[in-house]
Amino acid sequence: MKFQLLVIPFVHLAFLPNLVSATVYTSHTQLTKRQYDIIIIGGGTAGSVLANRLTENSKVSVLVIEAGADTKDNLSVQVPFLGSTLPGTAVDWAFTSTAQSGLNGRTIPYARGLGLGGSSAINLLTYNRGSDDIWNSWASITGDSAWCWNNVKQYYLKSSSLVAPADGRDTTGQVDPSVHGSGPVEVSVPGFSLPIDTLVVQTSKQLGGRFKYNVDFNSGDFTGVGFMQSTVGGGERSDANTAYLQPVISRSNLDVLINTQVTKLVQSGTSKLGPIFNIVELGSTADKNNRSQVMALKETILSAGVIGTPQILQLSGIGPSASLKSLGITPLLDIADVGTGLVDHPMVANYFQVSSNGTWDDVLRDNSLLGSTLGQWQSSRQGLFVDSPANTQGYQRLPAGSSALAGIADPAAGSKSAHTELIFVDGFAPFGELTQPATGNYLTVLTAVVSPTSRGSVTLASTDPFAKPLINPAVLTTNFDILAMVQAMKDAQTFLAAAPWQQDFKPVAFGDLANAKTDADKATFARNNAVTVNHPAGTARMSSASSKSGVVDSQLRVKGAQFLRVVDASVFPTIPECHIQAAVYIVAERAADLIKTAYGL
Numbered sequence: 001m002k003f004q005l006l007v008i009p010f011v012h013l014a015f016l017p018n019l020v021s022a023t024v025y026t027s028h029t030q031l032t033k034r035q036y037d038i039i040i041i042g043g044g045t046a047g048s049v050l051a052n053r054l055t056e057n058s059k060v061s062v063l064v065i066e067a068g069a070d071t072k073d074n075l076s077v078q079v080p081f082l083g084s085t086l087p088g089t090a091v092d093w094a095f096t097s098t099a100q101s102g103l104n105g106r107t108i109p110y111a112r113g114l115g116l117g118g119s120s121a122i123n124l125l126t127y128n129r130g131s132d133d134i135w136n137s138w139a140s141i142t143g144d145s146a147w148c149w150n151n152v153k154q155y156y157l158k159s160s161s162l163v164a165p166a167d168g169r170d171t172t173g174q175v176d177p178s179v180h181g182s183g184p185v186e187v188s189v190p191g192f193s194l195p196i197d198t199l200v201v202q203t204s205k206q207l208g209g210r211f212k213y214n215v216d217f218n219s220g221d222f223t224g225v226g227f228m229q230s231t232v233g234g235g236e237r238s239d240a241n242t243a244y245l246q247p248v249i250s251r252s253n254l255d256v257l258i259n260t261q262v263t264k265l266v267q268s269g270t271s272k273l274g275p276i277f278n279i280v281e282l283g284s285t286a287d288k289n290n291r292s293q294v295m296a297l298k299e300t301i302l303s304a305g306v307i308g309t310p311q312i313l314q315l316s317g318i319g320p321s322a323s324l325k326s327l328g329i330t331p332l333l334d335i336a337d338v339g340t341g342l343v344d345h346p347m348v349a350n351y352f353q354v355s356s357n358g359t360w361d362d363v364l365r366d367n368s369l370l371g372s373t374l375g376q377w378q379s380s381r382q383g384l385f386v387d388s389p390a391n392t393q394g395y396q397r398l399p400a401g402s403s404a405l406a407g408i409a410d411p412a413a414g415s416k417s418a419h420t421e422l423i424f425v426d427g428f429a430p431f432g433e434l435t436q437p438a439t440g441n442y443l444t445v446l447t448a449v450v451s452p453t454s455r456g457s458v459t460l461a462s463t464d465p466f467a468k469p470l471i472n473p474a475v476l477t478t479n480f481d482i483l484a485m486v487q488a489m490k491d492a493q494t495f496l497a498a499a500p501w502q503q504d505f506k507p508v509a510f511g512d513l514a515n516a517k518t519d520a521d522k523a524t525f526a527r528n529n530a531v532t533v534n535h536p537a538g539t540a541r542m543s544s545a546s547s548k549s550g551v552v553d554s555q556l557r558v559k560g561a562q563f564l565r566v567v568d569a570s571v572f573p574t575i576p577e578c579h580i581q582a583a584v585y586i587v588a589e590r591a592a593d594l595i596k597t598a599y600g601l
Contacts, residue, residue: 023249024070025257028282028292033255036063038595039280039296041262041312042303043068044118045581046568046588048240049159050301052184052247053592055254057601062254063294064245065282067261067308068115072241077121079377080232081385084429086122087111095307095471102454102476108531110471112307116258117241119305120581123534124388125230125237127187128578129156129586132220133414141573143544144554146590149220155589157181160582166191166235166386174227176216184243185585186233190391192384194426195358195504196443200225200392202500210396211495217395221416222578225394228423231581232388235381240585260284263291263465265300265316265564267332275332276562277316286466298599302558302566303588306536309570310339310458311469313540313551318561327463333560337551341538342456343575344473345421346481347448348530349431350492352507359441360384360427389429394422395450395578396491404483411480412451417577420488421448422495431531443507445496447488448533450577453478458539476530485530486522535580540570555598556591567591 025031038054040047043066051064071091076082087109088094095110113119132149139148146152162180165171165188175189190197204213204225214224231238248254266279278296302309313319317332319339324331363369363384376383395418398404404419412419428442436442456474461467476482496507508514516525540558543550551558552571558564569584576583595601 023254023256025255026259027284028257028260031255031257031292031294033061034293035295035297036061036255037296037298038062038301039294040064040301040303041280042066042118042305042308042568043116043241043245043256043258044113044303044305044568045120045240045584046591047303048117048245049585049588050303050567050592051254051256052244053589054595054601055248055251058251058253060253060601064254064256065260065262065280066116066256066258068113069258070241071115071117071121072246077117077239078236079374079385080125080230080235080237080388083122083124083237084389091115091122093307095468098470098472100473100475102474102482102527103530104527108475110307110473110532111534112305116245116256117239119534120231120239121237121241123581124390125232126388126393126579127160127218127229127231127582128222128576129218129582130576130578131222131413131416133412133416134574134576137413138542138573141544142542142554147554152586152590155586156582157183159183159585159589160185160187163188163233165189166232166381167193173215175229176219179216179219184247185231185240186238186243187229188232189227189229191232191235191386192382194360194391195356196424196426197227197391199500199505200424203495203498204394206498206500207495210399210491211394217578222395223397223416223418225392225422228388228391228393230388232386235377235386261465262304262312263315264312265318266293267317268295271562274560274562277318277564283465286464296563299563299565299595301595302564303568305568306342306539306570307458307469307471309566309568310539311460313338313558314460315463315465318558323459327460329463335551335559337541337549339458339539340455341541342458342471342473342536343452343454343538344475344532344534344536345448345450345575346452346475346485346530347446347533348485348489348526349429349434350445350447350489350513351428351510352443352445352496353510354441354443354505354507356504357441359443361436361441364427364436365438389427390423390425390446392424396420396422396488398484398487402483402487404480404487408453408480411453412577413574417451419449419451419484419577420491421450422446422488422492423448442510443496443505445492447485447492449481449484449488451484452575453480473532473536475532476527482523482526485526486519489516489522489526533579535575537569537572537575537580540566542571542573555594565591565595
């Protein structure tokens with residue numbers, strides 16, 4: 001999701017130099033080797049995990065290819081609160097969707113991480129591992145019990161660890177340490193308490209039911225209201241680059257190539273089991289004369305993300321034959337589902353004016369105040385900036401008898417999975433074209449549909465690998481999605497009408513929301529204002545090995561291809577009913593074990 005601050009120019013001045021380790025190549029012409037055991041395309045969330053785990057064996061040579069630069073010294077990446085300023089900057093692919101019929105023809109920005117760490121370096125840090133139900137449903141879809149929660153739990157515990165919040169306070173009753181692991185990604189509850197935190201918890205406990213208090217979502221039940229857990233340790237962002245890649249960047253069997261795009265995969269031959277794709281073509285510009293190739297002796301792994309992975313597959317002749325032929329690409333492997341099934345969580349910002357002056361609105365309006373707040377973070381890793389802009393969240397199942405569910409199968413994975421989400425923000429969070437009012441104090445409740453039924457696509461706009469593809473998330477194009485969003489908006493108003501809010505805050509719907517009285521009005525408001533939470537998934541979906549649908553099997557191998565695997569959120573067979581970065585870490589950790597087993601590493 002894109003959160004635009006008025007102070008973006010100031011923040012950019014605060015960037016630190018982007019220092020590159022001596023072990024990192026900045027051009028494909030610098031490579032001294034042209035063969036590696038394993039080539040990982042994409043140095044983002046999944047790619048960083050794979051680079052770490054696969055180079056644990058010193059005899060295995062690994063090349064990571066990343067289109068962007070190193071992100072570790074970017075101040076706005078490091079500061080959790082400033083993650084909201086990163087969309088549209090040099091660390092973002094800055095994609096834009098196609099015109100969305102469900103949004104009255106609007107296009108929306110689509111932020112995706114560009115640089116080492118990928119989207120884990122530019123997201124708003126929420127760490128949700130997904131309900132037990134979502135993993136069990138994946139096991140059912142793929143026909144592989146190894147994906148059920150009891151079996152993937154080890155990878156969740158291996159990927160992250162719970163650390164103390166920045167303020168070091170007693171967090172008893174705000175998190176359950178017993179359900180956390182000992183991995184490299186640091187996770188914590190908020191390290192700077194906001195005035196609304198207590199109100200959210202009090203309201204949850206008072207209302208109960210669908211708004212029950214949940215001590216720790218990562219215990220497996222993603223329903224209720226509770227404190228947000230984020231990838232923050234010591235007041236700083238903990239992302240895939242800093243947690244997984246940088247600690248091993250000096251390994252002699254690991255090369256990292258940045259500022260370089262993969263233009264396509266090249267078929268090197270054919271086996272009895274299908275075409276072999278172990279040659280990777282590279283380039284830094286659209287100039288076809290400035291290309292080179294590297295070869296994977298064991299395996300090529302696509303971790304280019306939900307947008308990049310289907311784009312590279314299609315450019316390589318892997319995808320729907322008719323579509324490829326229409327662009328003049330020779331089909332080498334006909335897989336109809338490449339690029340289909342794009343799904344994301346639609347989101348609407350609901351604004352309320354409040355009587356309290358305790359919100360952080362003035363920090364966004366006053367560069368001097370912002371500067372002192374940033375200075376506090378730089379000197380002591382304390383204060384407002386140690387967290388993302390929200391400390392609390394809630395996940396709700398639709399009320400019994402909801403019209404949204406009439407005539408359809410429940411799209412949520414099970415009773416521990418929600419249909420909608422509420423995120424409570426202690427200020428006016430400007431999304432899209434909206435700007436913060438010059439005066440007043442505000443509260444934002446972000447409402448999202450986390451079990452959407454709308455499905456879109458990623459397709460090629462041209463055969464130019466440097467041209468951005470056509471991204472159609474098909475936001476709010478089903479009856480379920482729009483009715484569920486309306487219910488979420490009504491839930492936000494019900495929650496804020498509870499007694500705890502009436503003493504000091506007294507929230508009153510602001511702007512066009514104030515006039516959205518009926519369900520139809522709310523639906524119109526949603527279509528006029530919705531974006532996504534930037535949780536895309538599903539463009540190279542897993543399915544059972546025998547299924548004619550899907551793109552990869554349960555081992556994440558591209559169906560019909562040899563020596564080619566996909567490891568990123570594009571393989572998700574359904575979208576988790578939560579924020580998805582933790583699920584990517586889990587998938588990547590399991591993929592590393594699958595690869596080690598396959599080659600006896």
